[in-house]
Amino acid sequence: MRASVIQIAVDEGESVESRRRRVASMVREQAGADLVVLPELWTTGAFAYEEFGREAEPLEGPTYEAMAKAASDAGVWLHAGSVPERDPDGPLYNTSLVFSPSGDLAAAYRKIHRFGFDKGEAVLMGAGSELVTVRLPETTLGLGTCYDLRFPELFRGLVDAGAETLVVPAGWPERRRSHWTLLAQARAVENQSFLLACATAGTHAGVPQSGRSIVVDPWGEVLAEAGAGEEVLTVEFDPGKVATTREQFPALKDRVLGLQPPRRQP
Numbered sequence: 001m002r003a004s005v006i007q008i009a010v011d012e013g014e015s016v017e018s019r020r021r022r023v024a025s026m027v028r029e030q031a032g033a034d035l036v037v038l039p040e041l042w043t044t045g046a047f048a049y050e051e052f053g054r055e056a057e058p059l060e061g062p063t064y065e066a067m068a069k070a071a072s073d074a075g076v077w078l079h080a081g082s083v084p085e086r087d088p089d090g091p092l093y094n095t096s097l098v099f100s101p102s103g104d105l106a107a108a109y110r111k112i113h114r115f116g117f118d119k120g121e122a123v124l125m126g127a128g129s130e131l132v133t134v135r136l137p138e139t140t141l142g143l144g145t146c147y148d149l150r151f152p153e154l155f156r157g158l159v160d161a162g163a164e165t166l167v168v169p170a171g172w173p174e175r176r177r178s179h180w181t182l183l184a185q186a187r188a189v190e191n192q193s194f195l196l197a198c199a200t201a202g203t204h205a206g207v208p209q210s211g212r213s214i215v216v217d218p219w220g221e222v223l224a225e226a227g228a229g230e231e232v233l234t235v236e237f238d239p240g241k242v243a244t245t246r247e248q249f250p251a252l253k254d255r256v257l258g259l260q261p262p263r264r265q266p
């Protein structure tokens with residue numbers, strides 16, 4: 001299976017429409033890949049909080065339309081990163097979109113864990129509530145977004161739902177770059193899954209981004225890692241390695257906690 005992870009530079013001075021056209025062109029250039037992955041909130045920047053409301057779109061908005069066409073033109077499965085979604089009956093959401101090679105929407109995932117504590121995304125956006133997997137011919141994807149990476153129970157739930165390849169778009173700050181790499185490898189190892197983590201480059205509202213998009217195999221080996229700038233990682237991997245790893249080292253079968261609800265003490 002061939003995957004292209006597109007690490008996009010999100011800098012001030014480029015309009016959302018211009019970036020949308022540029023990214024669509026980059027996706028088309030990946031024709032021949034099986035899966036293409038974009039980062040989190042690449043239309044606005046993950047830390048450009050004041051842009052969320054101004055640039056929020058309905059689910060089937062301009063980014064949806066542009067990415068659906070790009071996926072169809074390239075003939076690829078496209079995880080189009082995430083966009084600020086405006087629900088007509090509710091709050092904004094940080095929503096990831098996955099398109100099939102025909103350009104049809106295969107899945108939408110609203111980010112469950114919102115970053116910011118008492119500001120930013122945590123107060124400006126609503127929280128998703130559903131785990132989402134997507135079945136590809138070669139593997140089953142499990143979807144998470146950025147801050148989700150810090151919550152291992154989410155990814156365990158995805159594995160229980162059949163995920164074999166975890167995909168995490170992000171806008172991760174440079175100052176916590178060491179956590180990004182560590183957590184990506186940890187989630188891959190503990191779930192015996194491939195993990196594709198796609199970050200942004202550039203600076204969002206004065207916050208330098210880590211870049212360093214990374215692809216990790218089920219043993220924690222780094223198959224590819226980007227630098228700090230805009231870059232496309234292309235990597236080939238064998239999805240069958242997930243089943244082999246789980247058979248050779250069946251740690252998931254030894255799980256005890258989390259399998260049953262806790263027993264109430266008398």
